[in-house]
Amino acid sequence: MKQNFLTEAIRRSLILGVVTTGVYSPALWAQDESDENVEEQGKITVTGSRIKRSDVEGALPITVITREQIELSGESNAADYIRNLTFNSSGSFRPQSGSSAQGEATVSLRGLGSARTLVLIDNRRLPKSPSTGSSQNLSTLPMGAIERIEVLSDGASAVYGSDAIGGVINIITRSDYQGAELMLGTADVSIPANGGEREEGSIVFGASADRSSLLAGVSWNDREIVFARDFPWNVPGASVYGNSFTTITDGFDNFNWTSFANGAGCDFPGTGFFTTPNANSLNGTRCAYDFTLVSANEASTENKSFYAKATHEINTNWVLWANTTFSQAESFGRYAPVPDSSFFSTPLSANSPNNPTNPNSPLYDPSLGLDPQAVNWWHRFDALGNRDGTVTSQQLDFLIGTTGQIGRAEVEFGLRHTDNRDDTVGKNYLLRSAAVNLIESGAYNLANPYNAPDSVLNAMRITIFRESKYDQDELFGSVAFDLFDLDGGPASMYLGAEYREEKYSDQYDPQSEAGQVGGSSGNSAAGNRDVTSLFFEALFPVLDNLEFNLAGRYDDYSDFGDNFSPKLSVRWQPLDNLTVRGSYGQGFRAPTLPVLTAKPSFSATSVRDPQSCVNQGQVPTCTLQINDIIQANPNLQPEDSDQFSLGVAYEPVDWFNFTLDYWNIEISNRIRSFTAQFIINAEINGDPIPAGLSCQRSPNGSITQCFSGFGNQGLVETSGLDVNARFNYAFWGGNMTTNIQLSHLLDQSVDGGRELVKSPGVPENRVVVSNQYAIGDWSFAYNINYIGDQDADANNTSAPSWTTHDLQLNYHANWDGRFTLGVRNAGEKFPPIGRGNIGSRNYDFNLYDGFGRVTYFRYTQTF
16 A cells, blocks of 8 residues: 555655765764854845855846836736746747636746746745646736746756756745735726726735744736637638538548538527538538637636745744645636537438438438438537536645754755645536437437427536646755865855655546547546655855856656756856856656546547648638547656756946846657647648657548647757846936846757748747836836747748837825836737637737737735
8 A cells, every 4th residue: 555645754754864964974063153153144045056155147047037027017917927928939828718728827938838847936846737737837826925036047957857948937925024015906908899807916914023924915816708709800610510411421421511401400590500602512501600609719717815924933043934825716718519420429310300311301402312321410509508617726835844054054854735626617518429319319400409498408418527636745855065165165065855746636527538528528637656856966166256066866756767867057257247157957857647647538629721621612721620539648758858058147337237148958759749730730741740640531631530649759959049138227317227138049940850930839039128217206117028920831821020018107105005007018919810820719829919908007005
């Protein structure tokens, strides 16, 4: 029987004992009592290193974003702010209706995927989302708790372990706050015509005594749902899942969608059904359905969080501390009524009352000249109502530890427990087996589905659920001490150990698992793993202006094996105002539990395939739904990375400084999701496709189904430049600050294939220019956000560059109140419609937003 965490933690604590025993030798640490309290003022721990040091430009490229900068951006939640960082090169996933990850918001540094970006909270990893099991959900972050954000744009597996290939985002929460602060805010959008309104707020209290301190607060924000029909660029849908039939020849569907005679089952005013021409139809028309009339483009989001930090000084050498956060995020999404077809189950028999080739059927059409035969129906179950999904995410994170001095060594021990839950409820889905029988018998009349009695509709209607968890338990400890003196100062050593248990379960309801639910996708997965880690870091200041940092980490996973990640970084300061830095390291990403354990799942995936579109009588760029079987891969191995960086930090004058950093990342044995659209595009472009994944086509070239999933395949190479220029100077009696952040991709390729930079969805440049002018009680901010243009490829047109402008005005009242009025995207610039990597939407949903002008107001009161 598996040991519980507490028992295992006690056993694993022996590891910590081994780490600490060697350095607590009385002979080694014997010293004069007068040296016990060595002053270390001005020393801090920065992201990417565990050794405390002076606050200077270090050997690693770190961008620090202050709370003031976050507030000046005008964003109401942490997820949107982080997603808009220039390092998030190609954009990333955000809450969207109709997705199994509906409430998720992620970040993808360097465009390498959210699973290759590690997100930390106060230097400890944010648990993975239960809905994905592979990425971290930014929607659970409490905006009001954030003090600053540190972005390490370099690999850090040698320090933090798996996932830190693209870089690390460290959310530092507020501490040592005295007093109270209340903030209330609201925002409205100009696009769409309805929906998208926002509210936000936070309350924080802080107090301290001689030996204890406490900080606690609540934070909330929400955004209303946005419907596709309310966008000015909305293009009405024409889904083949309307109310049509197709014939079958030699076991193959002919995909010749044909409407019933005289508009039967289609001409219902005020609904999404409509008759449209179809060149491949037997009578020249088919019954289509405009799903954009009812489907939501963006799901609503709500986040409510409570957080608290407490410290108590036990004595002059030891401090006890505890942090806790409880966050609840809720998302509501609406998807169009269930689309389904007997193509996925059993064709309609020749004798069915709903078969248009049956002379006894009210749908019989003699003009077609068809003998009685089996056909497939393609139907939108609008009579059942819209598919409504509610996702509730709850995360309870509790951390307790102690930090103290033993001799000259600083020691830390701690325990962490995280309960991480997602619950999903979906209404008005289809019980496929019941629908097949009721249509076959004629009890559900395809000619007039709205006339079906409630007993028939309720027999087909089903409410689905999904219960997911990704819990973590951790035990950790470390010791930091000086080794010996060098010309540049003492050589420092850090030794640490961690033990972590991850418990994952993603359970779908039995009917969904059995494939009996129409309009749903996904399947259950579950698995546990233990991770034991030993790591070290050493700092060698060999000269006053030259230092080396060496780090290494050994991780042992219970399910696939072990890995060692080293890293060497160097900092050289030839001039007082010039720093030259560089690093080389190796990293890894462990295969995630879902892709190792998930059961095969069906999805009616929206794709673009020119040949299938032409066969439907549509334009080659149409969007259509295909059968997609998503598979797990229990034989996945970790992917590896080699990366290096070179950079300079220069301050030629007091009011101006800048950093320039070059980075290079190579990922081998890569793990990635190969979607149906990827497989289709790879076929068209002649790119390689992993073994076991494919798309099958009928004799006329139309896709019948695709097999997609994860795999280890090939090599990813990418490199780029980051520039950060900062100005601070007096201007017109006030103070002006300007910060320019540029991320420039030099190259990106897969398996030595075509250059991906500037291809749709991969802009070459992202820039944010932040300006703030402060004078007296007033401050004014002006930000410019730029996303570079992209060239066309075989499936997508080119996209122009996209620049938006943000304005903000603040008045600081003499009663410690602050009024903030601002506008994001003041010019109401539309995203590039129909351009770039548009996927199944009208624009690149990961890279741009479609809110138009966002006007917001906040009031902050400090006590």
